[in-house]
Amino acid sequence: MDFIYFLIELLTNTKEVLFQLFQQYGTYIYVILFLIIFVETGLVLMPFLPGDSLLFTAGLMCAQHTGLDIYILIGLLSLAAILGDNVNYFIGRYASDRMLSVKFKGKQVVKQQWLDDVQHYFEKYGTKTIIIARFMPIVRTITPFASGIGHMKYRTFLPYDIFGGIFWVSSISLAGYFLGLIPVVENNLEKIILGIVFVSVLPMIIKIIQVKLNKKNP
Numbered sequence: 001m002d003f004i005y006f007l008i009e010l011l012t013n014t015k016e017v018l019f020q021l022f023q024q025y026g027t028y029i030y031v032i033l034f035l036i037i038f039v040e041t042g043l044v045l046m047p048f049l050p051g052d053s054l055l056f057t058a059g060l061m062c063a064q065h066t067g068l069d070i071y072i073l074i075g076l077l078s079l080a081a082i083l084g085d086n087v088n089y090f091i092g093r094y095a096s097d098r099m100l101s102v103k104f105k106g107k108q109v110v111k112q113q114w115l116d117d118v119q120h121y122f123e124k125y126g127t128k129t130i131i132i133a134r135f136m137p138i139v140r141t142i143t144p145f146a147s148g149i150g151h152m153k154y155r156t157f158l159p160y161d162i163f164g165g166i167f168w169v170s171s172i173s174l175a176g177y178f179l180g181l182i183p184v185v186e187n188n189l190e191k192i193i194l195g196i197v198f199v200s201v202l203p204m205i206i207k208i209i210q211v212k213l214n215k216k217n218p
Helices: 002-012 014-042 051-063 070-099 111-134 141-148 154-179 187-217
Strands: none
Touching: 002 014, 014 051, 014 070, 014 141, 051 070, 051 154, 070 141, 070 154, 111 141, 111 154, 141 154
């Protein structure tokens, strides 16, 4: 229950929780931030952790002369994001080879056609998806897993994943670093963070609406 309470607090009061953790653990918060980003990107069952808001707040903390260094932060959390995605990718590769053998009441739970469709999608759109998905909560956790299921070539996946991970971490962290101390931003940080999340999921919302409209108007 304590862990669930911590996750809820982290999601709803990211700034307060991170500052409390810093007061309690000092620079060891680097390790905590690393683990949160790694778990959010590396475990497909944990897509709800606050990646964007956490990066923005961590960048702000670096700007407030807390002893945290923005360059160390970006380096460590970029590594966490890249390693997490790679773990998720190989979990997907491992799972795809076993999904076809899973049956319920004598019927396959996952059909070969579904896996073929996923593979076709990532062959056609995979490279763009890997980068764009970094800025979309939930989707960024599912994408590397789906890339593995779709057997996207690892030599194609890796460079785009590295670029996407560094770009995501550095852009959001630097936004917090340079903008977080502006009074209007600092006084409305929770609203800013919600805005970041909304902007992140907006492309997904637009795409869902487009798909529904296309179905109604074939």
